[in-house]
Amino acid sequence: MSSIVLFGPPGAGKGTQASAIMQKTGLPQVSTGDMLRNALANQTELGLEAKEYMEAGKLVPDELIISLIHERLKEEDAIHGVLFDGFPRTISQAESLAKITTVSMVISIQVPDEKIIERIVGRRMDPETGEIYHVVFKPAPEELKSRLIQRKDDNESTVRSRLEAYHSQTAPLADYYNKLGILENIDGDQNIIEVTNSIINLLV
Ligand code: AMP
Numbered sequence: 001m002s003s004i005v006l007f008g009p010p011g012a013g014k015g016t017q018a019s020a021i022m023q024k025t026g027l028p029q030v031s032t033g034d035m036l037r038n039a040l041a042n043q044t045e046l047g048l049e050a051k052e053y054m055e056a057g058k059l060v061p062d063e064l065i066i067s068l069i070h071e072r073l074k075e076e077d078a079i080h081g082v083l084f085d086g087f088p089r090t091i092s093q094a095e096s097l098a099k100i101t102t103v104s105m106v107i108s109i110q111v112p113d114e115k116i117i118e119r120i121v122g123r124r125m126d127p128e129t130g131e132i133y134h135v136v137f138k139p140a141p142e143e144l145k146s147r148l149i150q151r152k153d154d155n156e157s158t159v160r161s162r163l164e165a166y167h168s169q170t171a172p173l174a175d176y177y178n179k180l181g182i183l184e185n186i187d188g189d190q191n192i193i194e195v196t197n198s199i200i201n202l203l204v
Contacts, residue, residue, distance in 0.1 A: 002102045003027070003081040005088070007173065008109035009166045010159065011120040012188045013195060016132065017109065018085045020196045024203050028077045031085040032065055035072070037151075054153055057161030059089055059169055066096045073100060089170045094177075106177040107199060109188035113163055120159045124148040 004027060006014045018029045036054060039047030046068065050060045069087060072078065081101065088094040097103065111119070122135040127149055133140040140148055153162065177183040186198050 002104040003084060005084045005103055005106040005177070006086075006109070007106050007170075007177070007183075008188060009111060009113075009116055009170075010162045011116040011123070012109040012111045013192065014085050014109060016192060017107075017196060017199055018083055021083055021107075021199060021203065024200055025083065027081055027083040029085055030069070030072055030078070030082045030087065032060075032068065032087040032089075033085075035068055036060060055158070057153055057158040057165065059165050062090055062092045062096070065089075065093060069093075069097065070100065088173065089165075091172060091176055094173055103177075103182065105202065106173075106183045107186060107202065108174055108177075108183055109186045109195065111188040115189055116163060117156060117159055120154050121156050123154050124150055 004021065004025070006018055006021070008014055015031065018031070021027070022029055036047065036050045040051055040054070041047070046064060049064060053060045065087065073082070081104075084097075084103075088097050119134065119137070122137065124133045124135065124140065125131070125148065126133070126140065126144055127147065131140075132138075133148065153159075174183060184202050186195060186202075188195055
Protein backbone atom coordinates (compact mmCIF):
# COMPACT_ATOMS: atom_id res chain seq x y z
CA MET A 1 0.00 0.00 0.00
CA SER A 2 1.28 3.44 -0.87
CA SER A 3 -0.17 6.81 0.01
CA ILE A 4 0.05 10.42 -1.17
CA VAL A 5 0.36 13.42 1.15
CA LEU A 6 -1.09 16.82 0.27
CA PHE A 7 1.04 19.33 2.10
CA GLY A 8 0.82 23.10 2.50
CA PRO A 9 -0.42 25.94 4.69
CA PRO A 10 -4.08 26.33 5.62
CA GLY A 11 -5.99 27.83 2.68
CA ALA A 12 -3.52 26.62 0.05
CA GLY A 13 -6.32 24.71 -1.69
CA LYS A 14 -5.51 21.20 -0.42
CA GLY A 15 -9.17 20.23 0.01
CA THR A 16 -10.10 21.51 -3.45
CA GLN A 17 -7.20 19.70 -5.13
CA ALA A 18 -7.91 16.53 -3.16
CA SER A 19 -11.08 15.96 -5.21
CA ALA A 20 -9.11 15.97 -8.49
CA ILE A 21 -6.48 13.61 -7.08
CA MET A 22 -9.14 11.25 -5.75
CA GLN A 23 -10.76 11.11 -9.17
CA LYS A 24 -7.44 10.42 -10.85
CA THR A 25 -6.04 7.86 -8.40
CA GLY A 26 -9.11 6.38 -6.72
CA LEU A 27 -7.45 6.89 -3.34
CA PRO A 28 -9.83 7.93 -0.54
CA GLN A 29 -9.20 11.34 1.05
CA VAL A 30 -8.22 11.28 4.70
CA SER A 31 -8.51 14.78 6.14
CA THR A 32 -7.68 14.96 9.84
CA GLY A 33 -9.33 18.42 9.99
CA ASP A 34 -12.62 16.97 8.67
CA MET A 35 -12.36 13.98 11.02
CA LEU A 36 -11.84 16.28 14.01
CA ARG A 37 -14.73 18.56 12.97
CA ASN A 38 -16.98 15.48 12.68
CA ALA A 39 -15.83 14.25 16.08
CA LEU A 40 -16.63 17.64 17.54
CA ALA A 41 -20.05 17.79 15.86
CA ASN A 42 -20.80 14.36 17.37
CA GLN A 43 -19.51 15.49 20.77
CA THR A 44 -17.16 12.51 21.06
CA GLU A 45 -14.42 12.49 23.68
CA LEU A 46 -11.84 13.11 20.95
CA GLY A 47 -13.83 16.01 19.53
CA LEU A 48 -14.19 17.66 22.91
CA GLU A 49 -10.51 17.20 23.64
CA ALA A 50 -9.52 18.70 20.26
CA LYS A 51 -11.96 21.65 20.45
CA GLU A 52 -9.87 24.18 22.35
CA TYR A 53 -6.81 23.59 20.18
CA MET A 54 -8.78 23.94 16.96
CA GLU A 55 -10.54 27.09 18.07
CA ALA A 56 -7.22 28.64 19.10
CA GLY A 57 -5.60 27.72 15.77
CA LYS A 58 -3.13 25.40 17.50
CA LEU A 59 -2.19 21.86 16.54
CA VAL A 60 -4.01 19.05 18.31
CA PRO A 61 -1.53 16.86 20.27
CA ASP A 62 0.26 14.24 18.17
CA GLU A 63 -0.96 11.22 20.22
CA LEU A 64 -4.61 12.04 19.46
CA ILE A 65 -3.96 12.49 15.77
CA ILE A 66 -1.82 9.39 15.44
CA SER A 67 -4.39 7.14 17.07
CA LEU A 68 -7.09 8.64 14.83
CA ILE A 69 -4.99 7.78 11.75
CA HIS A 70 -4.19 4.30 13.07
CA GLU A 71 -7.89 3.53 13.32
CA ARG A 72 -8.70 5.09 9.94
CA LEU A 73 -6.05 3.07 8.09
CA LYS A 74 -7.55 -0.17 9.39
CA GLU A 75 -10.68 0.48 7.33
CA GLU A 76 -11.25 -1.54 4.21
CA ASP A 77 -11.03 1.34 1.71
CA ALA A 78 -7.53 2.26 2.93
CA ILE A 79 -6.01 -1.03 1.87
CA HIS A 80 -4.32 0.34 -1.28
CA GLY A 81 -3.26 3.60 0.35
CA VAL A 82 -4.97 6.93 0.95
CA LEU A 83 -4.66 10.61 0.13
CA PHE A 84 -3.72 12.46 3.30
CA ASP A 85 -4.94 16.06 3.51
CA GLY A 86 -3.68 18.09 6.47
CA PHE A 87 -1.67 15.19 7.89
CA PRO A 88 1.15 14.79 8.87
CA ARG A 89 1.68 18.23 10.40
CA THR A 90 4.70 17.54 12.62
CA ILE A 91 7.91 15.53 12.21
CA SER A 92 6.69 13.21 14.95
CA GLN A 93 3.45 12.52 13.02
CA ALA A 94 5.49 11.82 9.86
CA GLU A 95 7.74 9.40 11.74
CA SER A 96 4.74 7.56 13.16
CA LEU A 97 3.17 7.43 9.71
CA ALA A 98 6.32 5.93 8.21
CA LYS A 99 5.89 2.96 10.54
CA ILE A 100 2.40 2.16 9.29
CA THR A 101 2.33 3.04 5.59
CA THR A 102 4.55 3.93 2.64
CA VAL A 103 4.29 7.48 1.36
CA SER A 104 5.18 7.57 -2.34
CA MET A 105 4.69 11.29 -3.03
CA VAL A 106 4.27 14.52 -1.08
CA ILE A 107 2.61 17.29 -3.07
CA SER A 108 3.44 20.63 -1.51
CA ILE A 109 1.13 23.50 -2.51
CA GLN A 110 2.60 26.86 -1.58
CA VAL A 111 0.81 30.23 -1.29
CA PRO A 112 2.19 33.43 0.34
CA ASP A 113 0.79 34.29 3.81
CA GLU A 114 -0.93 37.56 2.73
CA LYS A 115 -2.95 35.68 0.11
CA ILE A 116 -3.88 32.98 2.61
CA ILE A 117 -5.49 35.41 5.00
CA GLU A 118 -7.77 36.92 2.34
CA ARG A 119 -8.59 33.47 0.98
CA ILE A 120 -9.55 31.99 4.34
CA VAL A 121 -11.40 34.91 5.87
CA GLY A 122 -13.74 35.04 2.83
CA ARG A 123 -14.28 31.30 2.71
CA ARG A 124 -17.86 29.99 3.13
CA MET A 125 -19.24 26.47 2.95
CA ASP A 126 -22.57 25.09 1.82
CA PRO A 127 -23.35 22.57 4.60
CA GLU A 128 -25.67 20.60 2.32
CA THR A 129 -23.20 19.89 -0.49
CA GLY A 130 -19.83 20.59 1.14
CA GLU A 131 -19.09 23.03 -1.71
CA ILE A 132 -16.65 25.80 -0.77
CA TYR A 133 -17.27 29.37 -1.96
CA HIS A 134 -15.49 32.70 -1.43
CA VAL A 135 -17.27 36.01 -0.91
CA VAL A 136 -15.10 37.70 -3.57
CA PHE A 137 -13.30 35.04 -5.61
CA LYS A 138 -16.12 32.49 -5.96
CA PRO A 139 -19.46 33.93 -4.88
CA ALA A 140 -22.25 31.43 -4.23
CA PRO A 141 -25.48 31.60 -6.26
CA GLU A 142 -27.85 34.15 -4.67
CA GLU A 143 -30.40 31.50 -3.61
CA LEU A 144 -27.79 29.57 -1.59
CA LYS A 145 -26.23 32.52 0.22
CA SER A 146 -28.48 32.42 3.28
CA ARG A 147 -27.53 28.84 4.17
CA LEU A 148 -23.75 29.23 3.86
CA ILE A 149 -21.65 28.84 6.98
CA GLN A 150 -18.20 30.00 7.99
CA ARG A 151 -15.80 27.72 9.86
CA LYS A 152 -15.31 28.93 13.40
CA ASP A 153 -11.52 29.01 12.94
CA ASP A 154 -11.69 30.97 9.66
CA ASN A 155 -11.36 34.39 11.30
CA GLU A 156 -8.28 36.56 10.95
CA SER A 157 -6.79 36.13 14.41
CA THR A 158 -7.17 32.32 14.37
CA VAL A 159 -5.78 32.18 10.83
CA ARG A 160 -2.68 34.04 12.06
CA SER A 161 -2.21 31.41 14.79
CA ARG A 162 -2.75 28.60 12.27
CA LEU A 163 -0.10 30.15 10.02
CA GLU A 164 2.29 30.46 12.92
CA ALA A 165 1.73 26.77 13.78
CA TYR A 166 2.30 25.92 10.13
CA HIS A 167 5.59 27.80 9.87
CA SER A 168 7.03 26.61 13.16
CA GLN A 169 5.78 23.00 13.34
CA THR A 170 4.69 21.88 9.87
CA ALA A 171 6.92 23.65 7.31
CA PRO A 172 10.05 21.72 8.49
CA LEU A 173 8.40 18.60 7.05
CA ALA A 174 9.17 19.87 3.53
CA ASP A 175 12.85 19.37 4.23
CA TYR A 176 12.17 15.97 5.83
CA TYR A 177 10.35 14.71 2.71
CA ASN A 178 12.74 16.45 0.32
CA LYS A 179 15.59 14.45 1.83
CA LEU A 180 13.59 11.30 1.14
CA GLY A 181 13.37 12.42 -2.51
CA ILE A 182 9.55 12.40 -2.67
CA LEU A 183 8.66 16.11 -2.37
CA GLU A 184 6.98 17.81 -5.36
CA ASN A 185 6.49 21.59 -5.22
CA ILE A 186 3.44 23.21 -6.78
CA ASP A 187 2.80 26.96 -7.00
CA GLY A 188 -0.63 27.34 -5.40
CA ASP A 189 -0.80 31.06 -6.20
CA GLN A 190 -2.29 30.63 -9.69
CA ASN A 191 -5.78 29.79 -10.84
CA ILE A 192 -7.31 26.57 -9.57
CA ILE A 193 -7.36 24.85 -12.97
CA GLU A 194 -3.64 25.48 -13.49
CA VAL A 195 -2.88 24.12 -10.03
CA THR A 196 -4.96 21.02 -10.78
CA ASN A 197 -3.21 20.49 -14.13
CA SER A 198 0.24 20.73 -12.53
CA ILE A 199 -0.81 18.15 -9.95
CA ILE A 200 -2.37 15.79 -12.49
CA ASN A 201 0.88 15.91 -14.49
CA LEU A 202 2.70 14.54 -11.46
CA LEU A 203 0.35 11.59 -11.26
CA VAL A 204 0.66 10.25 -14.80
P1 AMP B 1 -7.61 21.80 8.75
O1 AMP B 1 -9.04 21.56 8.39
O2 AMP B 1 -6.67 20.80 8.14
O3 AMP B 1 -7.19 23.22 8.52
O4 AMP B 1 -7.52 21.56 10.33
C1 AMP B 1 -8.27 22.34 11.25
C2 AMP B 1 -7.64 22.24 12.64
O5 AMP B 1 -7.67 20.87 13.08
C3 AMP B 1 -6.17 22.66 12.72
O6 AMP B 1 -6.02 24.06 12.88
C4 AMP B 1 -5.72 21.88 13.95
O7 AMP B 1 -6.19 22.47 15.15
C5 AMP B 1 -6.47 20.56 13.79
N1 AMP B 1 -5.69 19.57 12.99
C6 AMP B 1 -6.04 19.03 11.79
N2 AMP B 1 -5.14 18.15 11.37
C7 AMP B 1 -4.17 18.11 12.32
C8 AMP B 1 -2.94 17.39 12.47
N3 AMP B 1 -2.52 16.53 11.53
N4 AMP B 1 -2.21 17.63 13.59
C9 AMP B 1 -2.63 18.48 14.54
N5 AMP B 1 -3.76 19.19 14.47
C10 AMP B 1 -4.54 19.01 13.37
